Amino acid sequence: MDENPSDDPYVCEPLHGSHPRGDGTDRVPPALEDANVLSNEPVADDVWLMRLSAPRTAATARPGQFAHVRLSQERDSVLRVPLSFFAATPSEGTISLLYQVLGASTRLMSQMRRGEACDLIGPIGRGWLDRRAPAATIFEPRRAILVAGGLGVAPLATLAENLAATGCRVDVVVGARTTSRIAARERLETVCPDLSIATDDGSEGYHGLITHLVSERLATHVPEDPYDYCAICGPAPMEVAAAHLVQGTGIYAEVSTERLMACGVGACLSCVVPTTRGLVRSCVEGPVFSVEEVVWDEL
Amino acid sequence: MDENPSDDPYVCEPLHGSHPRGDGTDRVPPALEDANVLSNEPVADDVWLMRLSAPRTAATARPGQFAHVRLSQERDSVLRVPLSFFAATPSEGTISLLYQVLGASTRLMSQMRRGEACDLIGPIGRGWLDRRAPAATIFEPRRAILVAGGLGVAPLATLAENLAATGCRVDVVVGARTTSRIAARERLETVCPDLSIATDDGSEGYHGLITHLVSERLATHVPEDPYDYCAICGPAPMEVAAAHLVQGTGIYAEVSTERLMACGVGACLSCVVPTTRGLVRSCVEGPVFSVEEVVWDEL
Amino acid sequence: MSSDVRRAVPVIPAGVELAVDLGGLKMRNPVTDASGTFGCGEEYGDFIDLDALGALTAKGVSPAPWTGNAAPRICETPSGMLNCIGLQNPGMEYFCTHKLPWLASYGVPLIVNVVGHALSEYTTVIERLERETRVDAYEVNISCPNVDAGGMAMGTDPACAAAVTRACRALTSRPLIVKLTPNVTNVADIARAVEAAGADAVSLINTVQGMAIDAHRRRSRLSRPVAGLSGPAIKPIALRMVWQVSKAVGIPLLGMGGIVTGEDAVEFLLAGATAVSVGTANFMNPRATIDVISGIAAFCADEGVRDVNELIGGVQC
Amino acid sequence: MSSDVRRAVPVIPAGVELAVDLGGLKMRNPVTDASGTFGCGEEYGDFIDLDALGALTAKGVSPAPWTGNAAPRICETPSGMLNCIGLQNPGMEYFCTHKLPWLASYGVPLIVNVVGHALSEYTTVIERLERETRVDAYEVNISCPNVDAGGMAMGTDPACAAAVTRACRALTSRPLIVKLTPNVTNVADIARAVEAAGADAVSLINTVQGMAIDAHRRRSRLSRPVAGLSGPAIKPIALRMVWQVSKAVGIPLLGMGGIVTGEDAVEFLLAGATAVSVGTANFMNPRATIDVISGIAAFCADEGVRDVNELIGGVQC
């Protein structure tokens, strides 16, 4: 048996190294935190925004990481809900979650009112650009394209702002079922006034798939000022198509994968993603992976 | 096989007769009704009072009958909660339920707020003095003793008022853990200013078991104006003891039995009570039975 | 819903065909009640139009009256309930003289659930019921875990299950449905055995054996230690067994276990059931059977399924 | 709870004795994690003090690495979940060279769960682990329903279960716990067989076979049709089997299935378990194991139970 974890196809230690007992590590370990609902309201069709007070998580969350939220203390609610940080404000001790009402859990979530309690595990996983962090040189993109399908905008909004703050030029391509479904538009427009929009019903922007806009952008981008970074988040089929477009272009591209998650902390292996290193845990190794390491055929 | 249902030890048709299809019967059939919470508040320690708008049930409910309440539409909540009518006001279309927070269902109930919806099946079962109703002559008690242990007061309060309204003299004996647990005291005192009270902790009235007061009352009641009716509701051991005291005295005595109930409509046989006619369904044949017909040893 | 005292009827969009054939029993839609949860329908007749059901399944009938078990007979568990009713029933004579006449005013096909402690008890009941024209089919319950039949239920042994089936088959040409217990290592083996012995259909699952303990009183919460688990908690087990049995036999299946909604029912059809029974859900919602019929119909309309038979066994695995 | 990053430790009232002996394995309290839900404890070490557990149970170890099944591997069901992880694990060498050294800094007794597709695979793993001093006991998983071992799991046949037990027994004097599957007609038979073959204890129950279907996509919700049901939904089944097995064998039991609270755990002790495992509840609450220990201790204090051993098998039926 090869004893090098990163060569072992079946178990991958976090690239940051496993954390020795008790003492300092290069990661902020996730913690269980009681949270209180500060506000909870619909922002676009069945897309809601919840603001929570959760100071420890707010202070340590990075874009692309997520919280694993327990909405009900009843024993019939067995699985937590993984939700990306849409925003985190350490100074106020708050985080924001942008979510779509899909099934039982998110329906329950939309019924929560100001003052109600829940608990969450956070911050979890590796966010955008975390994978290159341990390398000797820090990678700072100069020109980025962010691809957000539907609720994929949730983990990308803060990334867009952070990139812009470092002087990176950020293009944002947004896809949605219909114009009223586009959430967080203002935040995105502050960074990228010229949003590229595709809607399924043609109610705004391009009438069709977001990937059409992505390929257009990639085809027409200026060679002397090329994209050096691409971040993708959205429904799986969109991610596959977008990854296909960007692969081989030389652009460093990352994707946030959505998996069903039980533990959310790396213990149960329910969330594995096929990568060149084998099936690895999306919750702690991801949810952000480089497009190159995901084995897209097996996804 | 004997074909007379009332001689059949294992299945007893309601004494009112089974209801032929579709046409009129001598009973008001229960119905499923959507109800809305009008108010819900604690009235004594962990005893709560909920007022609900439920016009059809309000119009047809009789004292001693009950509603079978579904508190949550979630599929993890499998059993309804049977609760006696504490009050029903047909003119306002409202019913009141007096309940004690005991386990998961009643805890959930205490969290419901004004405007929230639930549904209920009602009115169900036979109330006080219903058993004699089909007989040729209607039985009208002249002097009654009502025995309420704990929440047993719920189905007895309206009975007390109704009896008083027909000119019956009503004595009420109340038992509670402690004085602050005695609910509905004002309603009882309007009918019977001289409540007999027993508390487990001696914080008010007699320090000890309610049955002590009952036997005292029965022993000292005036021969020329004897009790002709006794109604008992409370925890099972109290009911057994009280029934024992009143049996053989010639007083017509009834007891409201508490059983775990699944269907609440007579279909599942989960709620059976041992009677001289065999195991009969408490939901539709009861919850009120005459003390004489219950086989107390098997209860 | 509302404070409506009408007997509920299903809503069936035009153009959706719901009729199914369960081993010779023609059902106008694939929904019946699960035996033991519905009496003979009398009480639920206050809430729904019984004639709207695909069939009415009566509670278990034995030759002589059975008293059942002592109280407490039920308790709630996470997303389910346990019961140890113990098949209390007034016996076949009372059933024939009191229940069947009452049912005469309804046209709904009648499935009679038959119970017994021994092979001869099943045949006694079937012989008696053969004289009654109101009976349309039998569901032979060889699986009840609540009654001590001197050991395990007959339905846990293929040979024994086949013997009961064969004996009943010899007595009737009516559709013969054999109801299987889930408390076995290999439910497909039992299903194959009863198919070979002449069953027209199998129904499954009966309740799963379970226990509940009151920690404070250090006692079983029920009058018996072992009782039957039903309701949504067991739906995954039931679906799995329906799927396994549908791969193993050619006769149609009547699926049940935790069905609450039309979508639950569709899952059973996709797993291989031709029809479904609604049990514990009646306690949650006395109109559950009707809501399930409406839900199946709405699903078909939404998904462009013209005939519900297209769904049967349609799951891809 | 609060935003507290300390590793949780149990609250144990003075005078309550919690230590138990599980077939020779000394546990400071009766609580361990259920194999496969807890990794080797590394990740949960962020939330709890692993040394506070009665024992730490590692996930299944096979001779060579296993990849497990494709995604999706889990789905939620009423009060439970299904999984088809498929025993993904890096194999015994990786376990010995990477996991055991990490565990060296903890003192908690270690139970290693052993999996295999054939008798020889179990013995290969045990032989290898016998060379490691950090290992305190084995839990031999003969019951996983997720992995095709050329048919039913070994744990469904008494003779086969006994053969695996005997072969493992011959290789070790460490406490040998055999983990039973609930997917059998008669769990007591299997338990008796493994007791006779030399097991020091049995653990039960593993997951119950179940299925979930996406009606709209007409597909299994998981990558495989049949998966394992766990969580509160199965607690009644687990309690019943623990009770049945405790009547059948003399060796101690490690009970599990849907335990969320200390009171749940007490129910298992009363049914006959000497210790308990907490599985799915860790996903609900990463401190569940600690809360269960505190809950058992509080129960004992409230009820005047000085030694938790007084509870074992104490249910009256």
Ligand SMILES: Cc1cc2nc3c(=O)[nH]c(=O)nc-3n(C[C@H](O)[C@H](O)[C@H](O)COP(=O)(O)OP(=O)(O)OC[C@H]3O[C@@H](n4cnc5c(N)ncnc54)[C@H](O)[C@@H]3O)c2cc1C
């Ligand atoms: C790391 C991560 C971050 C996420 N961030 C967000 C976010 O910021 N906003 C947001 O709205 N959603 C986000 N999701 C998805 C979110 O967790 C699910 O939509 C949610 O759990 C659905 O729960 P439900 O009970 O309402 O729906 P369910 O009834 O459970 O599911 C509805 C449908 O969604 C699918 N689904 C459910 N959960 C997932 C999942 N985790 N991955 C893929 N498909 C799923 C189901 O298969 C089903 O088809 C994220 C998921 C992950 C893994």
Ligand SMILES: Cc1cc2nc3c(=O)[nH]c(=O)nc-3n(C[C@H](O)[C@H](O)[C@H](O)COP(=O)(O)OP(=O)(O)OC[C@H]3O[C@@H](n4cnc5c(N)ncnc54)[C@H](O)[C@@H]3O)c2cc1C
């Ligand atoms: C006809 C009828 C009328 C009733 N009227 C009232 C009323 O007006 N006010 C009121 O507070 N309660 C009433 N009850 C009792 C009430 O239904 C139960 O207290 C309630 O269901 C408890 O639910 P829970 O989930 O909160 O507690 P659980 O956790 O279900 O139970 C807590 C404890 O109460 C016992 N218990 C629960 N339900 C019953 C029951 N139906 N019979 C006997 N013991 C039970 C349990 O065994 C347990 O020990 C009535 C019961 C019946 C059958």
Ligand SMILES: Cc1cc2nc3c(=O)[nH]c(=O)nc-3n(C[C@H](O)[C@H](O)[C@H](O)COP(=O)(O)O)c2cc1C
């Ligand atoms: C209270 C109750 C009584 C039952 N009685 C019977 C019975 O008499 N005969 C029978 O075959 N099954 C009986 N069952 C089993 C059901 O018919 C059904 O198989 C089982 O409950 C699973 O379906 P469900 O989850 O929809 O309830 C009974 C179930 C319950 C809950």
Ligand SMILES: Cc1cc2nc3c(=O)[nH]c(=O)nc-3n(C[C@H](O)[C@H](O)[C@H](O)COP(=O)(O)O)c2cc1C
């Ligand atoms: C995600 C998951 C993975 C599991 N993996 C294993 C395993 O590797 N070996 C094993 O013996 N049992 C495994 N099990 C079964 C559990 O150890 C336990 O027996 C079962 O889940 C019942 O307990 P619970 O309801 O508390 O989860 C697994 C269970 C789950 C939910």
Ligand code: FES
């Ligand atoms: S969710 Fe458990 S390992 Fe990722």
Ligand code: FES
């Ligand atoms: S509760 Fe079903 S018969 Fe009484």
